[in-house]
């Protein structure tokens with residue numbers, strides 16, 4: 001979704017912002033722009049398309065001269081992607097420039113009011129309303145004008161604002177949309193995402209809802225909604241900038257697939273002490289767990305799929321009923337929750353609007369909330385009662401890989417902790433699973449060794465012309481197939497559907513014809529024979545089958561046209577290994593089809609609108 005970077009300092013703002021915008025590209029965008037303020041006023045350059053066009057148009061930022069500026073990547077919501085609709089937007093008098101993330105819900109009403117006062121709008125966006133409103137409300141003091149602005153606006157926003165009368169000042173305000181202030185030495189930043197400023201600083205301040213920041217090159221001042229000056233504590237982001245760079249890989253996605261052994265190690269191992277799991281000090285007493293009528297897992301996209309793996313694992317070992325619901329459905333279904341239910345919100349970014357809304361609703365209804373989040377200090381992490389961080393490091397490719405597998409690993413930790421606390425698992429099985437979980441990073445490492453990778457590549461080449469692919473599996477394999485199908489469709493634009501293998505015969509098999517590809521996941525020993533018979537029914541109708549099975553149990557090979565193996569592991573851990581194979585498969589199919597792998601069309605990394 002949209003991204004914001006702003007700079008104020010002693011250097012030229014535009015080249016710094018261009019670099020920041022490039023680092024925000026991963027969020028998904030269709031146009032970009034920058035505005036700088038200097039002694040002669042505000043100059044703007046914006047363009048539809050890639051940031052490279054903005055780079056060209058401004059000669060690497062050189063044509064926009066000034067030490068203070070705001071930049072934006074836009075992901076169109078109100079109005080088509082175009083030069084005019086790109087941000088920053090200028091007020092009619094050219095004195096205010098604004099970049100905006102979020103949605104101004106009452107924009108039509110505000111626009112109509114401003115038009116009756118003679119304001120001529122240039123764009124179709126909701127955001128331009130903010131620039132015109134600043135001019136309309138201006139009372140000689142920018143801070144109080146911003147306060148008046150946010151009183152009039154309904155919806156969610158993160159604004160970066162510059163004013164021609166104050167070229168030494170950058171302003172920011174936010175509500176329900178992420179925005180951080182990056183603290184440098186003689187220079188400061190605003191950013192929708194720490195990744196945009198991480199090359200310059202590791203010290204950040206999070207603006208609270210309705211708080212206003214007034215930033216100069218050397219100082220930052222914060223004000224509450226009622227105008228009082230407030231102190232804000234900075235926090236340190238320990239992510240290394242190189243973890244947000246490609247490091248020699250052709251795509252972030254491939255790099256992040258290869259990051260997984262480390263990401264899983266960091267997520268799992270420091271939390272296992274011999275036979276004990278420490279969920280960063282979060283406690284769930286036996287009395288509390290026994291008193292639960294159930295657990296709700298809520299997330300979007302891959303986070304939801306991780307939730308399905310978690311649901312199966314927790315129900316199996318803890319004997320607690322778990323519902324897994326899409327956040328966008330949870331918030332409108334009038335959920336039955338309260339003190340007797342634990343709500344687990346899963347989100348890599350910690351900023352997904354639907355997941356955040358679900359968290360707030362669950363809290364309001366009295367449920368305890370536990371966030372499983374990757375981005376430290378993100379909104380979901382801050383607002384949940386407890387947070388267990390996945391330690392995947394920065395994830396840049398739109399299609400999540402290490403974000404997903406670390407979420408699954410975190411849910412395994414939670415499930416095992418619950419099971420041993422409730423006494424629903426034998427000590428022996430608990431220890432075996434704990435050791436399997438601890439070994440998982442090594443298994444993924446093994447998985448990523450040459451042969452399986454080469455195989456995934458070969459099969460992807462062979463099947464890259466498919467128009468439609470089915471993924472089937474049972475139990476944990478079904479959960480894994482959901483994520484496999486999503487990964488393929490997200491980045492390669494091949495239609496892909498996941499089915500519980502047993503459901504195939506209830507309709508979908510009518511679509512299987514000669515050459516139709518079905519990816520059959522068969523890693524669950526207890527369900528192996530059942531899945532095998534589903535595979536046979538596909539191949540006997542002329543369908544092509546690519547099977548995924550463990551090395552030790554790969555007799556499905558006899559009925560399949562191809563086989564991808566995963567290292568031998570405890571069946572409960574296989575969804576992580578299967579995910580890695582399917583990530584590689586999707587990656588190579590997309591590669592072969594010439595797709596924009598890290599930034600698939602129409603998709604955004606962090607979806608901050610409902």
Ligand code: G6P
Nearest residue numbers: 300301302303347348349352400
């Ligand atoms: C977007 C991303 C997905 C991600 C989903 C949820 O759709 O493209 O990869 O799974 O959002 O994001 P979250 O940050 O909440 O995990």
